[in-house]
C-alpha cells in the first residue's frame with residue numbers, strides 16, 4: 542500500500558454514507574471509449590452564487606481542475622470538457638466528450654466555498670472508460686411482422702474488425718459484414734458506419750425469433766435479448782398495464798427503430814406478474830378441490846346413512862311387534878352418527 546492509497550482510503554472512510562454534504566451527484570459510471578458522458582451535480586440553494594468546478598484525481602485537495610463556471614474552458618480540459626451552471630435548478634452539468642481509457646478515475650463536483658479553515662463542498666464519482674463493445678438497448682421488444690433495430694457501439698480498436706450477429710448458442714448462425722461494413726439477406730441487415738457503431742435490423746419478426754443473440758466484433762461479444770410479441774398479447778398487456786388516463790399514450794404504435802426500453806420492460810414485468818397470479822389461483826383451486834371433495838363425500842355418506850337408519854326406524858315403529866326395540870335402536874342411531882361426526 543503506497544502512502545497515497547492510505548490517504549485515499551482515509552478519504553473514502555470519511556465519505557459517510559447518507560451524509561448530505563451540500564453537493565450530490567450520480568453513481569459511478571462505465572463508459573465505452575470514444576463515448577461522451579453528461580454528469581449532473583446538484584447543490585443546495587445557498588451555493589447558487591459560488592464558483593463551481595469539475596476536477597480529476599484521487600484526492601480532492603490535489604485534483605486537476607478541468608472546468609470552472611467562471612472559466613468554462615481550461616487548458617487541462619483540452620476542449621473535451623464543458624461545465625454549465627444552472628442556479629435556478631441548482632444543478633451544474635459537466636459534459637466530457639470522446640473519453641479515452643486514460644480518462645478513467647475519480648472525478649469531483651465542487652463548489653468553491655473554502656477559505657483557509659473550511660473545505661470546499663464536494664461530491665465524487667468514479668468513471669471507468671473501457672475498450673470493446675456496448676449495446677444501446679440490451680432488451681428489445683418487437684411485434685410479430687414488424688422489424689427491429691439493434692445498435693451496437695464499438696471502441697476504436699475494433700474499427701477494422703468484421704462485425705457479426707449470431708443467435709446465442711449457435712455459432713453457425715453468425716452472419717458478418719463484408720469489407721464495406723455491410724451484410725444483407727431476407728431476415729437480417731447489418732450496417733457498419735466504420736467509425737464507432739453498427740446497426741442490426743431484423744426484418745419481419747416471427748415468434749420463433751424470440752431469444753438471445755450476440756452483437757460481436759473481433760474477440761468481443763455482448764448478449765442482446767429480443768422478445769417478439771403477437772399483436773394479441775400486446776393489446777392484452779396494454780389493457781392490463783394502462784389506467785384510463787394513459788390509455789391513449791399506450792395504444793400509440795411505437796416506431797420499431799427505437800423501442801422504448803422502460804415501457805417494454807414494464808410490460809414484460811406485468812405479464813409475468815399476471816402469469817404468476819394465474820398460477821397461484823390454479824394451485825389454490827386444486828387444493829380446495831382436494832380438501833372439499835372428500836369432505837363433501839363424507840357428509841353425503843353420513844346423510845345417506847342417517848336417512849337409511851331413520852327409514853328403518855320408521856319401519857320398525859309402524860311394526861307393533863318391534864315396539865320394544867325402539868329405545869335401543871335410537872341409541873344405536875345416535876352412537877353411529879356421533880362416531881361418524883367426530884371420528885374422522
Ligand SMILES: *[C@@H]1O[C@H](CO)[C@@H](O)[C@H](O)[C@H]1NC(C)=O
Nearest residue numbers: 692694734735736737738739
Ligand atoms: C456512427 O453512428 C454513431 C451512432 O449512431 C454516431 O454517433 C456516429 O456519428 C456515426 N458516425 C458516422 C461517421 O456516421
